[in-house]
Structures are given as C-alpha cells and as structure tokens.
Amino acid sequence: MTVFLVLIVIILFAIAIWQMSKIYKLSKPVNKDSSFQHEVANDKDNRINAKLMLMFLIFMYFLMGYCFWYYSRFYLPEASSDHGGLYDSLFFITLAVIMFVQLVTQVLIHWFSYKYHGKKGRRALFYADNDKLEFIWTIIPVIVLSGLIIYGLFTWSDIMNFEKDEDALVVELYAQRFNWKARYAGEDRILGNANVRFIEGVNTVGVDASDDDGMDDVITQELHLPVGKQVVFKLRSQDVLHSAYMPHFRAQMNVVPGMITQFSFTPTVTTKEIRETDYIKDKMRRIQKIRTEKSKELVASGQAQLDDYENFDYYLLCNKICGQSHYNMQMKIVVETQEEYEEWIATQKTFKQTIAQQ
Known part of the structure; x- marks a missing residue:
C-alpha cells in the first residue's frame, strides 16, 4: 500500500510539472512566426471543453449522491445523551447550509463555463468595479455565518454551562498512554485530591492518601453509568494531550496535562x-x-x-494522536439502570481497601 501511494504521489507530481510548463508557455508572448500560435484553442476545442464541464458537474453530483447513500450505513445512530439532539441539530443545519451553497455555486460555475465558452469574435464583459455585486456577495455570507456562529455559541453554552444536580454522579477520567481509568467519588460525592507525584504501586492515578475525601473513591478499568442520571466528568492526563471522545453521547473534551477539564451529560439509552x-x-x-x-x-x-x-458496546476513545498505540486507547462504557449500577459499584474496592491490601 505504501509503494502504491508513493507511485500516486510521483505521478501527480509529474502531472503538476507538466501543467506548470503549459502555463509557462501560455504566459509567453506569441510571435507571428511562432509555431505556438497553432496550439491556441479554437472554437471546436472550446465547445468540447464546455460540454465536458457540464458532464463533470453531472458526474460530481452523481458521485456525491452515491457517497451519501453508500456511506450512510456508517452514520452514528441517534444520540444516547440528553444534549445530543442539540448537537445533531447544529451539525445538520450547518451541513444543509454548506450543501445548498456548494450546490448553487457549482451549478453556476459550470453552467456559465458552458454558456459563455470562447467563440471567435466574442468579447468578455469586464467590470472594473461593481459596488452592488460586491455588497451582495459580502453581506450574504456575513449574515449566514454570523447566524451559524451565534447559533453554535448558544448551543455550546447550553451544553457546557450546566448546573450540577445534587445527586449527580462525579467521575474522573484519567488518561495515560495508552490507557483510561475511571475514578468514582464515594458516598461523599467528592473526589479526593490527586497528583501524578503520588503515583506508586497500586495507587495508579495518584490519589492523595492523606486526603480523607479520597478514601472512599473507587478506581476501575470499566466505565459504568446509570441511565437518566447526570454524570459530571473531571478529566486529567498523566503524560500528553489526550481527548476523551464518546461519539454515541456526542461528547468530547481535551484532557490536558497539569489541569482539570470537565463536562457533563445525562445518558438516555442503556446498552441493552x-x-x-x-x-x-x-x-x-x-x-x-x-x-x-x-x-x-x-x-x-x-x-x-x-x-x-x-x-x-459503547466505548470511550482517545481522539488525539497521542502516540504509537493511540488506536488502542479505549475503555468500555456500560449504561445500565440505577439498580444495576448500584449492584456493580458495590462489588468494587474503595481506594482505602486497595491500599490496605498492598
């Protein structure tokens, strides 16, 4: 495959050099005695190229429609979080605007190339300046883009500026090349202090053993979430920049060394x-x-x-290229009922129990 890609690059590079040489020849002044004047396109050439432009337009939209249909099986299903609908609406509205603009512009470009192709004796109309046209093609994109940006900011604000429920589940996602760990707050709903300097032996996420709030914390290799309950995620990285990515919940947040980032969502669809x-x-x-x-x-x-x-199964992935085994940095997510979650968490050891057995 590598050899094949290298050959493609070499071929494309050769084509680019060939095309550049033609542009160079076109840029040179034509003398009456020059044989180059016979290479200038005539009316027949222009008609052929005009028809090819229309054929390319049809082919391009056929290919686009085919790709939308064929690759639709790889689309994500409906969001499994309460904010996912807002995210999807923003995405599809943006996509619809982009598709409409490219549909109109590509049709106009190719149609005008066909309709106004070169003919002997025809001279192109040249506008040195047209304030009306410039105003139209400037103000319309400004209005559309401003609307999308404002809509996006409101959506972002609705998703990120959350209010923490009193019974919210607090979970820390700890990233390290190339692994994830989850740390659950205990009955006090407070995560104990942690720092990479405390990592030693069974203390794999650096919980401060002198902090009483961390004694009832639970550290696991699998993420369990109760459906219909708000989950507040605190994110830390041990080494490099990672990104906690849960596509089915429309959730992603960078995990930055030396700081704690956070986001929250409420799962709405169980794994079953x-x-x-x-x-x-x-x-x-x-x-x-x-x-x-x-x-x-x-x-x-x-x-x-x-x-x-x-x-x-749902999975937590890393969406930053964090190293050689980045592709394998994932953790299983199980969304279950509150009763099932409580049964599972009851079987997990607290940090105090873990260090006591060391």
Missing part, C-alpha cells in the same frame, strides 16, 4: 436498549459477516480463528 435497535442489529450483522469471512481465511492459512463478535 441500543443493542435492540434496528441500526445496531444491522451493524452487528455486517461486522459478524466480515469477521466470519476473515476467520475462514485465517483457518485456511493455519492461523487461529477469531472469536465471535457478540454484541455492541
């Missing part, structure tokens, strides 16, 4: 519920088909067979 949706069932059937075919290839080559991919 999303597994029963038609979108996820179809997605899992496609994945299982690919894995089955891959397993047959491995068996035929004498390698071990892949395990079945049983069910869909």
Whole structure:
C-alpha cells in the first residue's frame, strides 16, 4: 500500500510539472512566426471543453449522491445523551447550509463555463468595479455565518454551562498512554485530591492518601453509568494531550496535562436498549459477516480463528494522536439502570481497601 501511494504521489507530481510548463508557455508572448500560435484553442476545442464541464458537474453530483447513500450505513445512530439532539441539530443545519451553497455555486460555475465558452469574435464583459455585486456577495455570507456562529455559541453554552444536580454522579477520567481509568467519588460525592507525584504501586492515578475525601473513591478499568442520571466528568492526563471522545453521547473534551477539564451529560439509552435497535442489529450483522469471512481465511492459512463478535458496546476513545498505540486507547462504557449500577459499584474496592491490601 505504501509503494502504491508513493507511485500516486510521483505521478501527480509529474502531472503538476507538466501543467506548470503549459502555463509557462501560455504566459509567453506569441510571435507571428511562432509555431505556438497553432496550439491556441479554437472554437471546436472550446465547445468540447464546455460540454465536458457540464458532464463533470453531472458526474460530481452523481458521485456525491452515491457517497451519501453508500456511506450512510456508517452514520452514528441517534444520540444516547440528553444534549445530543442539540448537537445533531447544529451539525445538520450547518451541513444543509454548506450543501445548498456548494450546490448553487457549482451549478453556476459550470453552467456559465458552458454558456459563455470562447467563440471567435466574442468579447468578455469586464467590470472594473461593481459596488452592488460586491455588497451582495459580502453581506450574504456575513449574515449566514454570523447566524451559524451565534447559533453554535448558544448551543455550546447550553451544553457546557450546566448546573450540577445534587445527586449527580462525579467521575474522573484519567488518561495515560495508552490507557483510561475511571475514578468514582464515594458516598461523599467528592473526589479526593490527586497528583501524578503520588503515583506508586497500586495507587495508579495518584490519589492523595492523606486526603480523607479520597478514601472512599473507587478506581476501575470499566466505565459504568446509570441511565437518566447526570454524570459530571473531571478529566486529567498523566503524560500528553489526550481527548476523551464518546461519539454515541456526542461528547468530547481535551484532557490536558497539569489541569482539570470537565463536562457533563445525562445518558438516555442503556446498552441493552441500543443493542435492540434496528441500526445496531444491522451493524452487528455486517461486522459478524466480515469477521466470519476473515476467520475462514485465517483457518485456511493455519492461523487461529477469531472469536465471535457478540454484541455492541459503547466505548470511550482517545481522539488525539497521542502516540504509537493511540488506536488502542479505549475503555468500555456500560449504561445500565440505577439498580444495576448500584449492584456493580458495590462489588468494587474503595481506594482505602486497595491500599490496605498492598
């Protein structure tokens, strides 16, 4: 694949040099005795290129429509958080505006290229200055972009400027290359102080052992969230810049070394519920088909067979290229009922119990 990409780059570079040489030739003055005057496009050439412009326009929109249809199976399902609808509305409105603008501009560009293609004796109309046109194509983008920016700011404010509920679940997401850990606040709903300088032995996230608020904290390798309950995330990084990315919840926040960032959302769809949706069932059937075919290839080559991919799960990912194993930096998220969450958290050891067993 690398060799193939290198060949493509070399070919494209050669084409670019060839085109630049043609531009250089066109920029040179034409003498009457020069043979170059025979290379100037005639009416036939212009007609052919004008029709090609229309054909390219049709091809471009056919390809765009095909891509929208074919790759629609990779779209995310409906958001699994309460703020996800706001995020999706902003995204689709922005996409609709962009698609409308490019539809109009591309049609005009290609149609005018066809309609006003070069003909012998035709002279192009030249405007040295037109205040009316300049005002129109300046003020319209200003109004549209200002509207999108203001709408985006209000949406961002609604999502980020949250009020913490009294019974909100407080969870710290601790990032380290190439791993995630979750630290839950105990019954006091307060996370204990932590610092990378305290990392030693079983104290993998640097909880301050002298802080009583941290004694009932719970540190896990799997993130469990109760449905319908606000979750406030505190984020820390041990080494480099990471980004906590939960696509199905429309949530992402940078994790910055030396500081604590935060965001909050309320899960609305449990893991069990999303597994029963038609979108996820179809997605899992496609994945299982690919894995089955891959397993047959491995068996035929004498390698071990892949395990079945049983069910869909939410995941916390890193959305910053943080190093060589960045692709594998993920943590399973389980959204469940309050009762199921309480049963699970009751089985986890507190920080006090962990250091006591050291």
